[in-house]
Amino acid sequence: MKHHIKIPPPGPNASHIIDIMKKHAYNSTFIYPLVIRNGHDCIIEDVDGNEFLDFTSCIGSCPLGYSHPGILEILEKYSKNGTHKIAGQDFYSEEHAYLAQKLASIIPENFKTFFINSGAEAVENAIKLAYRKMGPLPGVSCINAFHGRTLGALTFTCSKPVHKFNFPELPSKRIKFCVDDNDPEIDAVEKLLKENKIAFIISEVIQGEGGYFVASQQFIKNLRKYADKYGVPLILDEVQSGLGHTGKWWAFEHYGIKPDIMSMAKALQIGVTAFDKRFDPQEQSVISSTWGGGSRIDMAVGAKTIDVIKKDKLLENATKIGEILKKGLSELIGKGDIIDVRGIGLMIGLECETKTKRDEVLMKLFRKGLLMLSAGQKAIRIIPPLIITEDQAHEGLALLHETCKGN
Numbered sequence: 031m032k033h034h035i036k037i038p039p040p041g042p043n044a045s046h047i048i049d050i051m052k053k054h055a056y057n058s059t060f061i062y063p064l065v066i067r068n069g070h071d072c073i074i075e076d077v078d079g080n081e082f083l084d085f086t087s088c089i090g091s092c093p094l095g096y097s098h099p100g101i102l103e104i105l106e107k108y109s110k111n112g113t114h115k116i117a118g119q120d121f122y123s124e125e126h127a128y129l130a131q132k133l134a135s136i137i138p139e140n141f142k143t144f145f146i147n148s149g150a151e152a153v154e155n156a157i158k159l160a161y162r163k164m165g166p167l168p169g170v171s172c173i174n175a176f177h178g179r180t181l182g183a184l185t186f187t188c189s190k191p192v193h194k195f196n197f198p199e200l201p202s203k204r205i206k207f208c209v210d211d212n213d214p215e216i217d218a219v220e221k222l223l224k225e226n227k228i229a230f231i232i233s234e235v236i237q238g239e240g241g242y243f244v245a246s247q248q249f250i251k252n253l254r255k256y257a258d259k260y261g262v263p264l265i266l267d268e269v270q271s272g273l274g275h276t277g278k279w280w281a282f283e284h285y286g287i288k289p290d291i292m293s294m295a296k297a298l299q300i301g302v303t304a305f306d307k308r309f310d311p312q313e314q315s316v317i318s319s320t321w322g323g324g325s326r327i328d329m330a331v332g333a334k335t336i337d338v339i340k341k342d343k344l345l346e347n348a349t350k351i352g353e354i355l356k357k358g359l360s361e362l363i364g365k366g367d368i369i370d371v372r373g374i375g376l377m378i379g380l381e382c383e384t385k386t387k388r389d390e391v392l393m394k395l396f397r398k399g400l401l402m403l404s405a406g407q408k409a410i411r412i413i414p415p416l417i418i419t420e421d422q423a424h425e426g427l428a429l430l431h432e433t434c435k436g437n
């Protein structure tokens with residue numbers, strides 16, 4: 031399937047919905063005037079019948095694209111089941127058990143899982159498990175990190191002032207997120223751990239919201255090494271990078287290390303905190319939530335997503351198409367507004383000269399039928415569904431080339 035713009039977006043139906051939203055809903059992080067009606071494969075259809083090639087996968091949340099036959103089967107199966115949503119930490123369900131079992135095949139050995147609603151809550155519960163064991167000490171996070179917006183997670187988020195102004199914080203310390211093994215601050219975490227009692231270190235492996243910056247090998251290895259040396263848990267936040275976008279199940283696998291606790295969400299449809307059994311609080315009721323583990327359709331979709339990624343070799347596809355995209359995008363450096371291309375697999379960042387140019391490029395591409403997202407100060411993030419084909423990669427590249435050359 032290809033992109034196809036019938037009416038310059040936003041068309042009349044989209045404009046009508048956006049007017050209602052402007053009147054009645056908080057204007058949170060809406061990007062462009064796209065009102066989604068349906069989708070197939072890597073294509074999102076708006077309410078005016080325009081079809082957009084999707085290089086966002088809804089920020090990594092739709093790894094199988096749209097209307098995947100396996101997912102439609104699940105929706106049909108539950109269409110007549112009135113217990114599709116239950117109080118999932120209070121009552122057991124098959125979907126909870128089977129997803130936990132399936133996750134166990136792709137997360138580190140000896141890890142258990144706790145299901146929750148969102149990425150921020152997956153982080154929130156990751157830090158709670160660390161505090162439970164370590165006590166209410168400061169936590170360490172990285173400058174430019176994004177870990178979500180609940181108040182606990184927000185303390186350790188540090189990417190944009192707009193997320194944080196006037197919101198109170200837990201005790202915390204910051205370190206630089208190093209993208210270069212030769213960065214003079216590559217060992218800064220050791221000094222911090224030596225001089226302070228710390229509850230945990232939390233980091234992304236690829237900073238998502240912060241601009242698609244990839245951690246250097248040594249930086250992540252140092253976090254692991256010094257966390258071990260000083261007996262502090264390492265939490266890795268895989269909410270955006272997890273479940274295959276980097277060509278591996280988890281971005282940390284590119285570094286040959288494992289976390290003690292990890293957070294995941296988006297592609298999995300629910301939030302999950304996974305933890306080494308050493309961090310299991312043992313006592314019942316330390317963490318819970320009504321809907322955590324209760325969205326039976328979402329858990330069934332999450333489990334199906336893992337099956338399809340395995341069966342259709344989508345990790346390999348992410349690596350292969352990621353290479354094609356990165357090669358095509360690198361040809362843009364210095365020609366238009368693009369000054370850098372970085373990323374792993376299908377998590378690619380394009381750095382623009384200025385924020386204004388970045389926003390112009392995104393809007394022009396939206397009008398032509400290619401969806402991409404902003405990240406950081408002046409980067410574009412590309413995170414297409416894992417099912418993207420070579421033809422679709424070239425279709426998107428052609429639009430990008432034409433647009434970045436000023437057409």
Ligand SMILES: Cc1ncc(COP(=O)(O)O)c(C=O)c1O
Nearest residue numbers: 148149150176177178238269270
């Ligand atoms: C790395 C990371 N952690 C946490 C979150 C928060 O997830 P949610 O928006 O589901 O609360 C995000 C969301 O973008 C994220 O990218």
